[in-house]
Amino acid sequence: MKSPQLPWFSPGTKYKTRGKHPRICTVKDVHTTYNLEGVIVSISYLSTHEFLGQTVMDRNVCESTIAMGLIEAVSP
Template sequence: MDKPQFPVGTAFKTRGKHPRLCTVTDYHVTRNLAGEIVKAEYVATFELIGQKVKGLYPRTTVAMGVVQKAEG
Protein backbone atom coordinates (compact mmCIF):
# COMPACT_ATOMS: atom_id res chain seq x y z
CA MET A 1 0.00 0.00 0.00
CA ASP A 2 2.69 2.48 -1.05
CA LYS A 3 0.28 4.49 -3.16
CA PRO A 4 -2.54 6.33 -1.34
CA GLN A 5 -6.12 5.40 -2.24
CA PHE A 6 -7.43 8.96 -1.78
CA PRO A 7 -5.71 11.96 -3.43
CA VAL A 8 -4.92 15.27 -1.75
CA GLY A 9 -8.04 17.45 -1.65
CA THR A 10 -10.49 14.65 -0.86
CA ALA A 11 -13.17 15.84 1.56
CA PHE A 12 -14.58 13.48 4.21
CA LYS A 13 -16.61 13.62 7.40
CA THR A 14 -15.39 12.00 10.60
CA ARG A 15 -17.67 9.65 12.48
CA GLY A 16 -19.19 10.21 15.90
CA LYS A 17 -21.62 12.50 17.65
CA HIS A 18 -20.04 15.68 16.25
CA PRO A 19 -18.65 14.90 12.77
CA ARG A 20 -16.10 17.30 11.30
CA LEU A 21 -15.58 18.07 7.63
CA CYS A 22 -11.92 17.32 6.89
CA THR A 23 -9.75 17.68 3.79
CA VAL A 24 -6.85 15.35 2.99
CA THR A 25 -3.58 17.31 2.75
CA ASP A 26 -0.89 14.60 2.82
CA TYR A 27 -0.15 10.88 3.21
CA HIS A 28 2.11 9.62 6.02
CA VAL A 29 3.90 6.23 5.90
CA THR A 30 5.93 4.70 8.74
CA ARG A 31 8.44 1.95 7.90
CA ASN A 32 10.61 -0.29 10.05
CA LEU A 33 14.33 -0.94 9.46
CA ALA A 34 13.56 -3.75 7.02
CA GLY A 35 11.63 -1.30 4.84
CA GLU A 36 8.23 -2.84 5.53
CA ILE A 37 5.26 -0.53 5.98
CA VAL A 38 4.19 -0.52 9.62
CA LYS A 39 1.57 2.25 9.51
CA ALA A 40 -0.05 4.34 6.78
CA GLU A 41 -2.28 7.31 7.62
CA TYR A 42 -3.82 10.33 5.94
CA VAL A 43 -3.00 13.82 7.20
CA ALA A 44 -6.11 15.99 7.09
CA THR A 45 -7.11 19.45 8.29
CA PHE A 46 -10.37 20.81 9.64
CA GLU A 47 -11.44 24.17 11.00
CA LEU A 48 -12.17 24.63 14.71
CA ILE A 49 -13.08 28.05 16.10
CA GLY A 50 -11.49 29.78 13.11
CA GLN A 51 -8.20 27.87 13.26
CA LYS A 52 -6.93 25.06 11.05
CA VAL A 53 -6.26 21.86 12.99
CA LYS A 54 -4.21 18.98 11.58
CA GLY A 55 -4.93 15.34 12.41
CA LEU A 56 -4.00 11.80 11.34
CA TYR A 57 -6.75 9.46 10.11
CA PRO A 58 -6.66 5.80 8.99
CA ARG A 59 -7.81 4.77 5.51
CA THR A 60 -11.10 3.31 6.77
CA THR A 61 -12.18 6.60 8.39
CA VAL A 62 -11.62 8.45 5.13
CA ALA A 63 -13.34 5.71 3.09
CA MET A 64 -16.47 5.67 5.28
CA GLY A 65 -16.90 9.43 5.25
CA VAL A 66 -15.98 10.49 1.69
CA VAL A 67 -18.06 13.49 0.68
CA GLN A 68 -16.20 14.53 -2.46
CA LYS A 69 -13.32 12.77 -4.17
CA ALA A 70 -10.67 15.11 -5.60
CA GLU A 71 -9.67 14.93 -9.25
CA GLY A 72 -6.33 13.31 -9.91
Protein backbone atom coordinates (compact mmCIF):
# COMPACT_ATOMS: atom_id res chain seq x y z
CA MET A 1 0.00 0.00 0.00
CA LYS A 2 1.38 3.38 -1.03
CA SER A 3 1.44 6.04 1.70
CA PRO A 4 -0.01 9.51 0.96
CA GLN A 5 2.33 12.37 0.12
CA LEU A 6 2.86 15.48 2.21
CA PRO A 7 -0.13 17.83 2.61
CA TRP A 8 -1.07 19.68 -0.59
CA PHE A 9 -2.75 22.64 1.08
CA SER A 10 -1.55 24.85 3.92
CA PRO A 11 -3.57 26.87 6.46
CA GLY A 12 -5.14 29.97 4.93
CA THR A 13 -6.25 28.24 1.71
CA LYS A 14 -9.80 29.17 0.66
CA TYR A 15 -12.21 26.86 -1.18
CA LYS A 16 -15.89 26.66 -2.09
CA THR A 17 -17.97 23.64 -1.13
CA ARG A 18 -20.25 21.88 -3.58
CA GLY A 19 -23.97 21.31 -3.37
CA LYS A 20 -27.18 23.30 -3.28
CA HIS A 21 -25.89 25.83 -0.72
CA PRO A 22 -22.14 26.30 -1.32
CA ARG A 23 -20.00 27.93 1.38
CA ILE A 24 -16.64 29.67 1.33
CA CYS A 25 -14.35 27.77 3.72
CA THR A 26 -10.83 28.43 5.00
CA VAL A 27 -8.31 25.73 5.96
CA LYS A 28 -7.15 26.27 9.55
CA ASP A 29 -5.06 23.19 10.39
CA VAL A 30 -3.65 19.98 8.87
CA HIS A 31 -4.06 16.66 10.71
CA THR A 32 -1.52 13.99 9.76
CA THR A 33 -1.82 10.42 11.08
CA TYR A 34 1.26 8.18 11.32
CA ASN A 35 1.53 4.46 12.07
CA LEU A 36 4.09 2.90 14.47
CA GLU A 37 6.69 2.73 11.70
CA GLY A 38 6.47 6.49 11.13
CA VAL A 39 4.76 6.23 7.74
CA ILE A 40 1.98 8.72 6.94
CA VAL A 41 -1.36 6.87 6.93
CA SER A 42 -3.82 9.71 6.29
CA ILE A 43 -4.03 13.47 5.93
CA SER A 44 -7.15 15.47 6.74
CA TYR A 45 -7.85 19.16 7.17
CA LEU A 46 -9.68 21.32 9.71
CA SER A 47 -11.63 24.11 8.04
CA THR A 48 -14.05 26.85 9.11
CA HIS A 49 -16.89 28.80 7.56
CA GLU A 50 -19.42 31.40 8.73
CA PHE A 51 -23.06 30.48 9.38
CA LEU A 52 -25.48 33.07 10.80
CA GLY A 53 -22.60 35.08 12.25
CA GLN A 54 -20.96 32.12 13.97
CA THR A 55 -17.82 30.21 13.01
CA VAL A 56 -18.47 26.54 12.25
CA MET A 57 -15.60 24.01 12.15
CA ASP A 58 -15.41 20.97 9.85
CA ARG A 59 -12.89 18.52 11.30
CA ASN A 60 -12.45 15.83 8.66
CA VAL A 61 -12.13 17.50 5.25
CA CYS A 62 -10.27 15.51 2.59
CA GLU A 63 -7.89 16.90 -0.04
CA SER A 64 -10.21 16.22 -2.97
CA THR A 65 -12.93 18.44 -1.48
CA ILE A 66 -10.51 21.35 -1.27
CA ALA A 67 -9.02 20.66 -4.72
CA MET A 68 -12.45 20.67 -6.44
CA GLY A 69 -13.45 24.07 -5.06
CA LEU A 70 -10.09 25.81 -4.77
CA ILE A 71 -10.38 29.62 -4.80
CA GLU A 72 -7.15 30.93 -3.30
CA ALA A 73 -4.15 28.71 -2.58
CA VAL A 74 -1.51 29.58 0.01
CA SER A 75 1.91 28.05 -0.60
CA PRO A 76 3.11 25.63 2.11
